[in-house]
Amino acid sequence: MAHGVGRVYQSPLPLWLYLGGAAATVAASFLLRALVRDSAQPAPARRIGGTTVALVTSRLLTFSGVLFLTLTLATGAFGADDGLGLAALLFWVGLVIGTVTVGAVVAGTWRRADPWATLERAYRTEEAGPNLTMQRRVESMGWLAPVAIYLLFWFELVSSVGFDSFWVVFALLAYTLFVLTLRASLGDAWSTVDPLAILFGFAERLAPFELRDDGLYYRGWIRALDEDRPMPRGLYAALFVLLASTTLDNVRETVGWTEFRDALGLGSASDILVESIALLAFTLIFLLPFMAAVWTSRRFIGRDLSFDEMSRRFGWSLIPIGIAYVLAHNAPLVLTGLPLILRGLSDPFGQGWNLLGTGDALQGFFPSPALVWFIEIVLIVAGHILGVLAAHRGAVRLGRSHGAAVKSQYALTALMSVFTITTLWLLSQPLVT
Secondary structure, three states, rough: OOOOOOOOOOOOOOOOHHHHHHHHHHHHHHHHHHOOOOOOOOOOEEEEEEEHHHHHHHHHHHHHHHHHHHHHHHHHHHOOOOOOOOHHHHHHHHHHHHHHHHHOOEEOOHHHHHHHHHHHHHHHHOOOOOHHHHHHHHHHOOHHHHHHHHHHHHHHHHHOOOOHHHHHHHHHHHHHHHHHHHHHHHHHHHHHHHHHHHHHHHOOOOEEEEEEEOEEOOOOOOHHHOOOOOOHHHHHHHHHHHHHHHHHHOOOOOOHHHHHHHHHHOOOHHHHHHHHHHHHHOOHHHHHHHHHHHHHHHHOOOOOOHHHHHHHHHHHHHHHHHHHHHHHOOHHHHHHHHHHHHHHHHHHOOOOOOOOOOOOOOOOOOOOHHHHHHHHHHHHHHHHHHHHHHHHHHHHOOHHHHHHHHHHOOOOOHHHHHHHHHHHHHHOOOOOO
């Protein structure tokens, strides 16, 4: 219910026209990009804001992060929990989706806003170096990253308590203990076991801007996806779990999902058990076609790279799609949740207060299904276009020639067009008639 708007968009156009137009746009972006020979190194990042901008922004991000965490814990523990509670909204809309959105525009924001990092700096009296033995052991355990992402989205989508204030507070306290116990010891390996670091790290690879200690820089779209190395196996696997999570939530809203469960004799089985297994199984829906497309691309590129390495090199191109899916999937939640947050901040504990004067703000607002639908179209199409552009850049880097690089992308572009059609069709099921 948190991801729905309760009404439908009475479309004046047939659905197939939306889907076909979206897929054609993704394919056209590849054709236009293929006409340009691109072998030069990308331009260096350009500074657009000085040290003062970086310092002020960093301080604001740090303060906002601590404030959000404090409010979430306090309202979850002591506030009223009627429907969508303020604690759940602050966590999912404010912290998770809000940080993904900001991070996809300006990289480097989470490192400064992370309230657990601020808490850790206050908690530790002396700087302790990482445990190198533990760090190497964790880095070799590539399955930890997909498990971390699985648990985050399992809590939101499958557990049935992801929007319950008590369990949100419980999860935050458990996560705090997890951070304070392990992060300092793991060092750089922390980014492969922390679900928030993994998710926000994906988002920041899309960002056209980057906040550094000496200023704000413009570096261009998907600059951080232009990697001359394979994606680490753990992050590669986590990306498919991310894609599977939003797809599962869309699929289970369709009549076909109920019919499929009934056909397998699972109609009366536990929803949590069935969907926990489905969340794992849905990774194959993306993994197997992607591997087939990479196998086709490898025949044209002709580099002496193993299939595994080439798959993980092209894995970077799936990051924009994964982040687009997260944002599109949560668009209804954000549009319905922001007015509730605005009103809830004036009365965080359900005492009838109006501290900020926003107690009645946007009282009659209800997101239009047309607005939700077109936001989803823009996000999904944009994500797949960025994926096509990132894959093309990787092919140019690996290919023997520009022509070979272009030919190697036929299969991947076709696959991304299919992903576009399928995802928009799923998103349309409860929304468009």
